[in-house]
Amino acid sequence: MEYLYLVPYAVVGTLLASTLALVPAMHVYNIAGIFIWLAVSAQKFIGGDALAMLLLGMIVGYAMLNTVSAIFLGAPDDSTVFIVLPGQKYLLMSRGFEAVVLTGIGGLGGILILIVLSPIAAGLFGALRTILFPHLHWILAVIIVYMLMAEWPKGGDRGATRGARLWDAWKGLGAGILTFILSGILGLVLMYKSPIPLEYSFQNLLPAFVGLFAVPWVLENLASSTEIPKQYIPTTIDAPPSMIARGIFSGALGGLFAAFFPVVTGGIGGYLAGHATAQRDDRVFIISQGASKFLYYVGAFWLFFLPTAGITKGGMAGMLATIYAPQGAGLYYTAVALIALCGVLSFFLLLGYARVAVWLVQRVNYRYISLVTLFILCGVVFWFTGVGGIAIMLIATPIGVLPVVWGSRRMNCLGVILVPITLNLAGLGPTVAQWLGIV
Amino acid sequence: MKGISHFITGIAVGTFFPDAVQAAAAGSFVLVLGGIGGLLPDTLDFKFARFLEEPDIVIDPHPEQFEAQKIADEIAAGIERVAARKKKLILKCSTMRLGTDWWQQYSLRFDTDKNQVIVKLGPIVNTSQLPLPQSEREDPEGRAQVRVPLMPTYSEFTTVDIFGGPSFALEWRNDRVEIDFLPWHRQFSHSFLMAVLFGVLCGVLFGTTAGWIGGLAVLAHVLEDQLGYLGSNLFAPFTKVRTTGMKLIHAQDAIPNFFTVGTMAMVILFNLDRFSPQPMIDPLFYWGVLWLPLPLLLAYYSYRKGSAEGKQFVPLLAQQEAELVAETQEVVNA
């Protein structure tokens, strides 16, 4: 009963996030950052457990609802970018609403997974942390190696000579590797000589992510003459229980992996889990990505509350950890209960917001939507990180467009975090930075 | 097996070396060599060997002007040329891409009973090979008679739909024209010698333990592939022909892949723990309880597979084709 007063904060957080999740490119970390900044600078007008639960509600709402803007408004982040391609496929088949609902089902499955794991999570993740902590650097390195090695060439079949075919195949692969390297260098510069003001260091990666993921998508939307066909809002979903179960299971693996491991994002986790469970069907994939995304965002925050384990992972937890530390099992189980409550609330909001989004895209030209999105992106970056952030965004954008035009994976853009963090964990970060002359 | 299964198996192999695990805990990246070795054979094939093959006969049809008979005649002529000159020819069948996610499928059958080459237009499919409803056309199939005995060593029936499209080696062997599917795949890259060479290379560059890890990771890949249908040329370059596999699993099957990935992940965790200064895992509980669902799942898979194959005919040829595609297919086309 002593934690009952936290329920309204969580619900308010969810409602807030549900509104903001519709705004393209408004990442929940931006909003959380505002709240953290206000809490710090305004003498903690809201602090302690109340702030934590408000942020919890926000992250649950965002994790469930951000698919809407990603699919309908074409502005994904690092974790929704893998939903967007099949999601936009569905959009162009008049089934955008269905795609959104499938991700929501994945999210509900994610809530179930968290509830089931909650009694054993402290022991499980605490033990995993103890065993794996000394090995993080090479685990991240194998993820990088797999990402790069497992990208298969898309062309190379029509060249007249061996050289021509090899070039045709490898230009895409080469572009992928180059994307990884360039984004890695960008990440290193941001780590050691960021042009972003110190007061906004906690948003250091925002302009890079916007430039690498969101802006290229928006530019692609603007460049193409895509017309969104009339959308159909079904009353049933074409997904048998076994498919849903497979998708949730696969997504849970990926999402929890991403929630636990430093640097690994929901997209990488979902990608690995998809391979591990040999997914082929788009529906399974969308459900799994919904679960993965939900567990990545919410799971990382949930780990923050684990008694005795003390795991801080993810931007939201990382920001909150600068001013707050949760205490006790009571608060932990309260957090689990509020995740369930806010998750279910968010799902129903998702159904409503998806209808709103359907209405919007059928009345407003998609290009206009994308143009407005672009302006919002630039505005958000400038608001939080100033001119330095705009410069970073402009530098990151052509890197983010490389995969689009050369046919390589957008996931290679995650070099922006994978490279500097992996190097740092291995103790090589400053060495490489010195080679570049930035330190 | 999917690439990730091979990859994680390679890493698991490396974790059996205590000095490698301890070095990894101290900052070394030696275990990454296991992953690289695990994926190396398919990387060499699908990123290099495939493009270095020089086709002699190229079938490159147009989706709106598909001439099945002409294609069948061309292939048949090529087969007869092989029989006449006793010289190997490479046949390449290109795909017809219609869009980001759409392909025009056609099929190729080497009918050994009637000694015919049969070509037929199929439906439009997506990259997951799921057909677009009502996209089948009523185009006539093409049939060309061949005057020499045929023997497809892998399958009689092949669909050509997504990505690059298959190639075939047409070679005169055993008094007939034998047709090898994807001749560039699973040759030297999947041989024991490859494992040795990579192991030696790693050993020279990074030390003895690294050498063992690299070599054994490649070997693990080769042996895992033997569980499937295509087989490998294990003793290349001393042998020229691929041996068939044990035909126990299909590459695209979710459960064997998941079993492999799950088991190897548990092996890695177990080894990292037992070679740490303070091990905490109880082996009995870990392998007796936590791991148990995985072999049970595999047993279930085996039971279902056995009863399904007994009860209904599933064209083996289509399964093999799908399996090969599954090995190379990207799940995430992003």
Place this chain on the structure above:
Amino acid sequence: MGTLDKCPYCGAEVQKRLPMRYVRLACLILGLLGVVILVYAARGAQTPLIKIGNIGAPMNYAYVQLTGTVTRGPIYDADAQSLRFYVADDTGEIQVNTFRDVTLQLIQSEHVPAIGDKITMEGALRIRDEFASVNLASADKLQLERPTVSEIRLADVGYDDEFHYVKVRGDVRDIRQPYQGLTLVTLGDATGELDMAVNSDVEKLYGALPAFNFGDGVEVQGVVSYYRDTPQLVLRHPRDFKQLDENEPVVTTVKLGELATRINQRVRVSGEIMRVAKFSQGLRATVNDDTGEVALVLWQDVLNQMANASQLVTGAQVQALGKVSEFRGELEVLPNRASDIQILAPPVAQNIATPQANVPAPTASRAVTPTAVAVARSVGTLTEDDKDSLVIVKGIISRADTFSKGMRYTVDDGTGTVIVLGWSDVLEDVPFRDALVEGATLRVTGKVNVFNDELEVVPARANDMELIEVSHLVPPTPRAIASLSSDDLDKQVLIKGTVQEISDFSAGKYVTLQDDSGEIQVTLFSNVYRRVQNKLAVGGTVTVRGKVNLFRGKLEVVADEVLF
């Protein structure tokens, strides 16, 4: 794409579009150019310099430059290969961490920051739960300016000297360990006293200090810091601690006749006690050395520390170290602690007669003879009025406890119990010392003393102790270490196990003992350790008899005896 003129996916007519290769090339060039420009700009940019007080939560992960003075540390964890120290500027203090390779590089290049160093460094801020720290990026991103040393007298150390690097000379007056990891050595010169703090991390990094004893003259270089308004000298490196030649004493012995010129100085004096007078807060002994007289004032807390305070009697030869002061026109010397006073010789001896006991002839352990007749008494009849009387008691040892300077035997003769205090130097010469265990019957001749309201009988020499009968108690079986709990506090226990680790502290050794159930720390004071030092080794199996104690929240056993 493909062979189509019109893209069935997006509806674009291929021939009218911009060739993709131009777009690709443009992206490639822009991407490369952008990164090159960024790296070039970053190379020219300075790392932002920040004041510690301005660090806030939104700056988490920011890469910054700091300058300041090292105020604490280094704290070294060899297992984790990490170093921690604290830097302060005029706005605040922050913790600095180094890990693995950076730590090793700092140690190997002898570039480990120490208290008092001025540093400039670069690193990444880490802020968690409002606690800020910074992780040093690399060893060459740390610039050190070592302080220059200045010589100073102990009494002159003040707040203005905080974080100054000074050189002092003094005698070792006291050694104590407030907690594990810190040793405080009190140094005294002619002007005053000051504690020197020796952090065990310094010894872990650079090696142990040279051995030293009470009374040794030393020269120390250290940084002045304050612990709750008390100044102390923090040692930065073992090489900063040097022993002085015996021929150059720090505090000189002064004739009593010269004391008038030494007011407020610390001096060493010696002479014969002419008069002893107790007062409410202690004792005043008038000392004479033929050149003059002075009152030796011993406060009660100093007297309580003295084991041989009863020997401060008329005629005893005494040497004392203390501060000279003047009280009501009379010169006084005020020692600070018991170790400042030495009884050089007791007064001239008288015969001892024991009516019953078979008392052995005096040995040469001490060149003293008893001054009074020893009377056999039952323990129950002893009172505080018997203080300083020479008595003989006989009884069974019900308990034997070790303390830093010897053993405390509780002897019960059926009428009551009394403590028999065996000083280490006395017990060393007792041939049956190992038989002085619970259950043994003992006869002791000694002087009655009152300490902390408890009666004691203090034998002056080995021959004053006689073993009447050995103990017949069946030795207990060793207990499992894990079975020891707070319920066993102050109880005598027997434990057995394998020695895992032996480490030093100022008054003896800590031994980590492990059996199948767990492990525990065993404290061996010097007097106990000396008897077993040749046999005690890591990996050996020992049985320890001792008392369960609680030290810093953890159970330990203070050993009375170690058996092999």
